[in-house]
Amino acid sequence: MTKKRVTLADVARLAGLSTTAASMILTGRPDTRLSADAHAKVHAAAASLGYRPNVAARALRTDKSRLIAFISDYVATTRFASGLIRGALAGAEAAKHVMLVLETGGEPAREIQAVEAALDRQVDGLIFAAMRAREVFVPDLPINVPTVMLNGTSARFPVSVLPDEYRGGQRAVELLRAAGISDGVVLLGHNAEVEAGLFRSETIARRFEGIRAAMQAADMRFMAELSCWNWEPGHGYELTRKQIKAARPRAILCLNDRLAFGAYQALAEAGLRVPEDVAVVSFDNDELASYLRPGLTTIGLPHEDMGRRAVELLLSEASAPELIEMPVIERGSLPRP
């Protein structure tokens, strides 16, 4: 507890050199003219004392903290968005940075506090992460460090990392086609406002565009579009139940895995088998998807990749937004052709 930290001065003293020399050697400066002997002595001294630089002192001098702040509205309400953190953490570690995480609940006051707390600590960059992709509120403070928007956008900060929803939407439809299904497809989770990008998420609007484009390209049309606000299992269950009563579909294209989960429940209850009687495709690759029987084929949200990429863009001071590929995760909810 009381053992004093070992400082650069201690190392220098033990090596019989100046702190200047020690500093230059330990930070690995290229063009210094210090002798090989000096290098050896300093390294030996540092090792024997177990020297570790005081990052605060270094940050004070260099204005680089090797710290980045990850400010999100909700870390893990969707357990799933935590993939964003995991990825970012991995990216930070790879770049020998360390990550401060702050949660704001989407409340402006807490957002301000979070940004201030981060800036006070001289972070090298800010990542604003949103649980649901949308226009993110960024407090109107002077921010003088690189900033990237993760799973969201901001008029003020152009560099963002988003899933490539358009392509993802296309893929879902292509999957259906490849399974030999070209009609009797029901869209589950439609919502006009969302589709228009008015609410919740512009990126989901792009998902719709991709779906519509692919449908058109294949000259397909939905048998029905079942609309609801929240995309929770309960809604998926109810809508699917009603649909089955009206007319049995050949396939259900669900806007997320939780809806698909509800659809499975309704199908099971009606004695319909997946995929023989009704095929299902979905979006997200929620952990759920692997629990279902049969496993759910879904277009994954590449959260972990996105998080990692956000850090990379941040540290390379990129200036353009980036779209991350949505992987197709094939499990068993589509018939093999």
Added chain:
Amino acid sequence: MTKKRVTLADVARLAGLSTTAASMILTGRPDTRLSADAHAKVHAAAASLGYRPNVAARALRTDKSRLIAFISDYVATTRFASGLIRGALAGAEAAKHVMLVLETGGEPAREIQAVEAALDRQVDGLIFAAMRAREVFVPDLPINVPTVMLNGTSARFPVSVLPDEYRGGQRAVELLRAAGISDGVVLLGHNAEVEAGLFRSETIARRFEGIRAAMQAADMRFMAELSCWNWEPGHGYELTRKQIKAARPRAILCLNDRLAFGAYQALAEAGLRVPEDVAVVSFDNDELASYLRPGLTTIGLPHEDMGRRAVELLLSEASAPELIEMPVIERGSLPRP
């Protein structure tokens, strides 16, 4: 970008006082003899310049960084363990601290790096969080700051925060009793090694003890104990299916919600209704539990409370471990008596 930070010296200059005065006033020192006038001037100057102290410089001088490190093996593999982070984040925010999060994947080399990175930044405390409660590997480095173990234990650091599994185990059985069920109960997810505390988690061993104690107290005995290593839905499904074929239980006590999920699938397939034909109780309060139909009654893992409490113990330099109550979450998988 180039706008220089405003420093304490700037504030002092504008206020027409020394930096000493400004510092004392802004940090709210109690026994200073500075005039009310001086206070007013300094505060006015600070406000008008938008002064924010440089935390690195302050940390350098005071050795207090208002930073705590959250070092975990896996943040969110179980999406669920991320509740630990959420709680800790909330606790840190309440205490005006900020949290560094580091992930180690349980690899010793990364653990060492993580601890060093944290210590280099003069964190005020360390939280070692484990995804699964167990004896946690803590690298053998000199650690001279308060440390608490979260959802795990360590011989070296006695203060830990764990769920009260013994009581939780009892509660599960009591729930069955209260629903009028006293026989025909199958235990799903037993495992002799785990029960003996030899592997994975000592706290799960305590859960078993609680279950056994309550069973004995109620003079009940399991109809069968179905054992498996991994507690995933697939295993729950298989074991339940076999059990149904052999003899239909009145209730299934599942060691976690994922097993219960599998049990539901097998039950549905066999045309058995929950809870009329077969009741189910479980542990964890995974998000899954609310998706099932009917909702799963389960003994919740209080991750968020635990995270918050860990920070509180850390900052109060507590010296004793603490058990956090496991809430019973009643949904619809038990019959109303």
Added chain:
DNA sequence: TCCCCCTGCTAAAAGCATTTAGCAAATGCA
């Protein structure tokens, strides 16, 4: 009047690493 204490404030050091400017000795070249 002299001494002491209180009030209100400040100069300077400390905390630790990086960096600029520059010194002394050795070497190279003519």
Added chain:
DNA sequence: TGCATTTGCTAAATGCTTTTAGCAGGGGGA
């Protein structure tokens, strides 16, 4: 030998805040 370079290294300044030690002036008591 004499001058310019190069080599190998260091003193001191810098970044910003906190804290210690202490100064100047006014008032009170003896």
